[in-house]
Amino acid sequence: MTKKLTINPITRLEGHGKIEIFLDDNGGVKDAYFQVVELRGFERFCLGRPAEEMPRIVPNICGVCPSPHNLASTKALDDLYSVEPTPTAKLIRQLHFNAFYVEDHFIHFFFLSAPDFVLGPDADPADRNIVGLIKKVGPDVGGKVIDIRKRCREIIKLIASKPAHPEGGLPGGVSRGITSEEREWIKETADDTVQFTQVALGLFKDLVLGNKKYLDMVMNEAYKLQTYYMGLVDENRKVNFYEGKIRVVDPKGKEYVTFDPRKYADHMGEWVEPWTYVRLTHLRKLGWNGLIEGEGTSLYRVGPLARLNVADGMATPLAQKEYEQMFDALGGKPSHHTLAFHWARLIETLQAAEDMQRIANDPMLTGKDIRNMNLKLKKVGIGCVEAARGTLIHHYETDGQGLITKVNLIVATQQNAAPICLSVKKAASEYIKNGEVKEGMLNRVEMAFRPYDPCLACATHALSGETPLEVIIRDSTGETVKTLKRP
Amino acid sequence: MAGKPKVAICWLGGCGGCDEAVVDINEVILRVVEVFDIVLWPVALDFKYDRIERMDDGAIALSVINGNVRNADQEEMAKLLRRKSQLVVAFGACACFGGTPGLANLRTKKDIFDWVYRDAPTVVNPEKNYPKTKVSSNGAVLTLPEFYEQVYPLNQIIDVDYYLPGCPPPPDLIVNAFMAVLEGKLPPRGSTLAPHKALCDTCERNKTKPSRIAIRDIKRIHEVEAQSNTCFLAQGILCMGPATRTGCGETCININIPCRGCFGPVEGVKDAGAKYISALASIIDAEEEKDVKRILDKVNDEVGYLYRFSVPASILRKRRVSEVEEQ
Numbered sequence: 092m093t094k095k096l097t098i099n100p101i102t103r104l105e106g107h108g109k110i111e112i113f114l115d116d117n118g119g120v121k122d123a124y125f126q127v128v129e130l131r132g133f134e135r136f137c138l139g140r141p142a143e144e145m146p147r148i149v150p151n152i153c154g155v156c157p158s159p160h161n162l163a164s165t166k167a168l169d170d171l172y173s174v175e176p177t178p179t180a181k182l183i184r185q186l187h188f189n190a191f192y193v194e195d196h197f198i199h200f201f202f203l204s205a206p207d208f209v210l211g212p213d214a215d216p217a218d219r220n221i222v223g224l225i226k227k228v229g230p231d232v233g234g235k236v237i238d239i240r241k242r243c244r245e246i247i248k249l250i251a252s253k254p255a256h257p258e259g260g261l262p263g264g265v266s267r268g269i270t271s272e273e274r275e276w277i278k279e280t281a282d283d284t285v286q287f288t289q290v291a292l293g294l295f296k297d298l299v300l301g302n303k304k305y306l307d308m309v310m311n312e313a314y315k316l317q318t319y320y321m322g323l324v325d326e327n328r329k330v331n332f333y334e335g336k337i338r339v340v341d342p343k344g345k346e347y348v349t350f351d352p353r354k355y356a357d358h359m360g361e362w363v364e365p366w367t368y369v370r371l372t373h374l375r376k377l378g379w380n381g382l383i384e385g386e387g388t389s390l391y392r393v394g395p396l397a398r399l400n401v402a403d404g405m406a407t408p409l410a411q412k413e414y415e416q417m418f419d420a421l422g423g424k425p426s427h428h429t430l431a432f433h434w435a436r437l438i439e440t441l442q443a444a445e446d447m448q449r450i451a452n453d454p455m456l457t458g459k460d461i462r463n464m465n466l467k468l469k470k471v472g473i474g475c476v477e478a479a480r481g482t483l484i485h486h487y488e489t490d491g492q493g494l495i496t497k498v499n500l501i502v503a504t505q506q507n508a509a510p511i512c513l514s515v516k517k518a519a520s521e522y523i524k525n526g527e528v529k530e531g532m533l534n535r536v537e538m539a540f541r542p543y544d545p546c547l548a549c550a551t552h553a554l555s556g557e558t559p560l561e562v563i564i565r566d567s568t569g570e571t572v573k574t575l576k577r578p
Numbered sequence: 579m580a581g582k583p584k585v586a587i588c589w590l591g592g593c594g595g596c597d598e599a600v601v602d603i604n605e606v607i608l609r610v611v612e613v614f615d616i617v618l619w620p621v622a623l624d625f626k627y628d629r630i631e632r633m634d635d636g637a638i639a640l641s642v643i644n645g646n647v648r649n650a651d652q653e654e655m656a657k658l659l660r661r662k663s664q665l666v667v668a669f670g671a672c673a674c675f676g677g678t679p680g681l682a683n684l685r686t687k688k689d690i691f692d693w694v695y696r697d698a699p700t701v702v703n704p705e706k707n708y709p710k711t712k713v714s715s716n717g718a719v720l721t722l723p724e725f726y727e728q729v730y731p732l733n734q735i736i737d738v739d740y741y742l743p744g745c746p747p748p749p750d751l752i753v754n755a756f757m758a759v760l761e762g763k764l765p766p767r768g769s770t771l772a773p774h775k776a777l778c779d780t781c782e783r784n785k786t787k788p789s790r791i792a793i794r795d796i797k798r799i800h801e802v803e804a805q806s807n808t809c810f811l812a813q814g815i816l817c818m819g820p821a822t823r824t825g826c827g828e829t830c831i832n833i834n835i836p837c838r839g840c841f842g843p844v845e846g847v848k849d850a851g852a853k854y855i856s857a858l859a860s861i862i863d864a865e866e867e868k869d870v871k872r873i874l875d876k877v878n879d880e881v882g883y884l885y886r887f888s889v890p891a892s893i894l895r896k897r898r899v900s901e902v903e904e905q
Contacts, residue, residue: 113718122716130709130725131591131648132690134698136681140882143800147838148886151678154595154746172800241604252829254602255595255746256840259833262800267833360702363695365713366720370694370701379702462803486699492878493798499698 110536112519118526123516125508125540130368134498142171142472142493146260149485152502154255158191159478159503161251162333163485165260170353171472171487172262174465179458180264185333186277186450187250187257188476192332192443193284194243195479196395196436199544200291201236204433207541208298208305212534228294235287242280249273263463271457281447285409288441292413295437300420309430310421313521314539316514317342317384317427319374319391321506322398323477324349329406330398330442332477338401339374339391342384344425347374352475355484359501372506382512390513393481393506394543395435400425405438407445413438429514432542468493478503480544507543514539583639583760586618586630586659590652591679591729592645596670599746600642606753613760614639630662638663640759644746646672646680646890647730651723660736665764667755667771668732671745671840676890678745680729683889683896684881687727728896729889741770745840745887748827772825774845777837780824783809792863796876799836810836811861816883821847821854840887849893851884 115121133152140148146164150157162184169176176184206214206224214223225233244254250267251257259266269277299305308314324338325331337355339347350358360375373379377389384390391397399418405411417434418424450456474485481503488497518539522532589597597619601607610616617638618630630638641663647653660666671677682690695701695708712721732738742755755771758764765771778784787809797814804810810817810831817836823844830837843850858877864870877883885892 111718111720113716122718124715124718124720126720126722130690130694131679132682132685132694133679135685135690135693136679139684139879140681141798141879143798144838144879144882147835148678151593151595151745154593154598157593157595168800237604244602248829250833252833252835253746253748255598258830258835258838266804266835267806356699359700361698361700363701363703363705363707363709364715365707365710366715366722368709368722368725372700373702375700375702464803466800493800494878499700501700 110515110540112515112523112536114523114526118524120516120520120523123512123519124366125511125515126367134500137495137498140495142168142487142489142495143262145485145487145495147258149500150256150258152500156195156478156480156503157255158188158247158251158257159476159483160485161257161260162188163474163476163478163483165262165474166334166476167472167474167485167487168260168262169472170474171469171489171493172466173469174263174463174467176264177458177460177463179268179455180461180463182450182453182456183250183265183269183461184260186269186447186456187247187259188333189443189447189450190243190246190280192479193288193440193447194240194247196440196443197236197288197291198240199479200433200436200440201233203541203544204436205295207538208295208302211305212308212538232290232294239280239284239287242276243284246277246280261462262466264461266461268459268461269457274451274457278448278451281444281451284444285441285448288437288444289409292437292441295434296416299434306420309428313518313535314429314514315427316392316429316510316517318388318510319347320397320400320425321391321393321482322401323352323475323482324402325406327406328403330402330404330439331406332439332443334476337475337482340401340425342386342388342425342427344400352484353473355473355475355486355501356499359484359506361501361505367508369505369508371509372501373509382509384510384513390509391506392510392543393503394432394479395439396426396429396432396542397481398477399435399438405442407442407449409445410438410442413441429539429542432544436544480504481506504543511540511543514543582613582615584617584637585614586638586641586663587616588618588620588641588643588655588659590643590645590656590673590732591648592670592672592677596644596672596746599670599744599749600752603749603752606749610756614756630658633662635661636664640665640667642667642669642742643732644669644673646676647726647732647735648679648682648728649723649725653726653735656732656735665739665759666732666736667740667742668738669742670747671743671842671887673732673738674741674743674891675842675888676729676731677887680731680888680890681882681886683728683894684898686898687725731891734890739767740764741772741842743770743772743823743841744826748825748829750827751825770823770842770845772823772841775824776844777819777822777824777826777828777831777841781809781819781828781831783807783831786812788812791861793861794863794873796873798876804834804836806834816858816877818850818854818883820857821850838883838886842888842891850888851880851892851894854884 109126111124113121146161149160149164152160210223247254251259321339323331323335325335336349338349341347360373361370362379373389380389405414470489472487484501486499518535522529522535641659668674711724791812793814795814818839819837822839823841826841847853
């Protein structure tokens with residue numbers, strides 16, 4: 092008798108998703124499917140649009156992660172028009188991006204990840220949320236998170252209009268400069284962010300390194316997945332969110348390939364399965380080898396831990412120290428421990444905050460030269476950034492008037508979609524044996540996909556921090572045997 | 579039923595930006611939670627779908643729905659919430675007019691599927707798979723909701739009581755809307771909970787607008803360095819201000835980028851595009867028909883400029899590209 096567990100809805104990707112877990116005849120986990128149940132077709136309805144309008148349209152792909160789409164699109168326009176942004180424009184774009192990284196990473200960390208280990212994975216869901224977290228660590232921390240999110244979003248608003256739908260970004264530059272008065276509060280925000288991120292890291296390390304139970308869980312096989320990793324690195328092979336080359340390492344940590352993002356189509360393949368609207372990304376030259384890990388896999392992961400795994404280090408000094416400490420504690424590189432995505436996420440926040448400081452103090456920031464008008468349309472443009480959740484590609488082609496004739500997008504969570512299936516399967520296997528679903532299964536499945544932050548892990552978890560989950564266990568006739576859900 | 583009024587906040591075919599916008603009311607959100615009983619907010623709270631089903635019809639005081647309707651799940655959810663709610667607010671451009679994903683109505687479902695699952699340069703699909711509403715995989719039956727031929731704004735699926743436009747709606751209007759419900763100070767049903775004026779009427783740059791704009795050329799935003807204090811239209815740059823409702827806070831104008839119409843048409847106007855065309859025609863400074871044509875030809879993507887957020891709610895509704903091109 093095949094039993095089916097449905098977890099619906101779990102998330103948004105380019106829309107919504109659900110998880111289905113199937114049991115075999117012996118009542119063990121046979122397969123797990125992370126399904127994306129929505130499609131909107133941006134790649135088609137952008138045809139005919141003037142290319143320069145694209146950075147204003149694509150943020151609607153995701154209102155939680157709109158800045159990376161806005162910036163990848165703007166960079167695709169640089170490429171399309173064979174133009175380099177002016178130094179001031181580049182600083183302003185990077186300031187926007189760093190502010191986004193801080194607010195997005197912070198919210199994920201405090202509202203979603205932290206309750207798991209501060210209150211413990213088996214704590215009552217009624218407490219295992221931001222409210223419970225604030226009770227435990229004090230209201231100051233909670234207030235500070237809201238304060239920093241708000242101020243970072245003010246920076247985004249200053250540069251790019253609405254934070255949930257940024258509208259700035261032009262080929263060769265930005266639409267608006269920064270004044271010296273604005274620099275002052277930007278600087279203050281950057282300083283506060285660096286300081287508070289260190290507090291957050293301290294909190295995390297005290298709890299994880301100081302609690303054997305949690306550290307054991309991080310290192311547990313159920314939360315380990317051996318895949319390739321992908322991320323952008325700069326010329327010194329340090330983590331870079333905004334630009335660089337794409338580096339891929341194999342499950343042993345050896346370099347598999349480093350390539351110019353313009354060559355993405357040679358390396359990334361999108362497999363189509365009839366049970367999901369999302370295409371499953373894999374390393375094209377290895378071929379599609381299905382949902383397997385370890386030897387023979389062609390799956391790779393993206394996002395915070397992937398970026399740290401592919402790089403030789405962080406680009407800023409404080410973050411670099413944290414990077415070294417993390418890999419020491421995890422037993423070296425690459426780390427396959429999925430729960431370490433959370434740790435990596437905080438280290439990246441520190442780099443973003445430190446980089447915000449650098450930009451805030453750069454005399455060029457308030458320069459007047461914000462546009463390079465030397466545009467030469469070459470009809471193909473590819474832009475790549477590291478979105479908070481992983482590598483993001485925007486590829487546009489146009490006619491001679493700069494009207495869009497072709498769009499191809501590779502988005503972050505799509506690349507983690509297949510690994511998420513495997514992570515869910517492994518975590519569920521620990522808790523479902525002989526058809527018995529052990530207490531706490533829901534929490535563990537949740538913890539297995541939460542590190543990927545598949546776009547559900549956003550600021551909007553403000554009130555409870557819980558992932559909306561419902562598990563229906565059905566027998567082969569579709570009859571409901573048992574329903575598990577949040578109280 | 580006694581106690582706090584029940585509120586549901588739900589997304590259909592949206593991007594999550596509207597939910598972020600609700601969180602962006604910052605401290606006020608805590609007050610909202612105090613005075614309302616939030617019974618549903620899938621992205622923020624426990625999802626209690628069946629709890630909604632079990633409620634009496636009309637038990638929810640207010641449902642705030644963002645996103646458009648593009649598949650069977652979304653339609654079902656919209657109808658369920660309508661049944662259970664006294665008031666429904668269409669929240670954000672997608673719910674009000676279809677939003678930017680409504681531009682997809684220019685394409686068929688087949689066109690979208692063929693590209694996404696067959697023709698895109700990175701697709702690897704030797705088995706010629708397409709997502710199916712029901713499929714057996716390795717002995718397991720998996721289902722997906724049906725993807726519709728077109729995008730619908732909310733009021734083409736259910737009755738809508740109020741509209742709160744924007745992509746996303748700004749914090750002040752969101753707070754006002756919640757307060758109006760709480761205090762029972764709502765305008766007549768069918769109203770838009772935003773100012774009635776056009777963006778031009780509140781725009782700072784209006785002061786610099788010449789009494790009569792006369793443009794001889796239309797410039798695209800990448801072609802010029804826009805003056806930061808002068809009316810965009812006076813600079814020959816398309817700005818949807820004359821035909822767009824105000825209330826957004828002019829955040830795009832503030833970063834020196836012209837309006838693209840996310841607030842939809844001004845009060846009393848059904849079709850923003852038609853209104854804009856007449857506004858535009860009146861400022862073209864040319865006598866000869868061929869000159870008018872030369873200038874207007876620079877508006878090289880009428881649909882994308884005039885109906886960026888509103889194709890499904892406009893006169894175009896679901897006119898395919900081939901039909902539009904023939905016109």
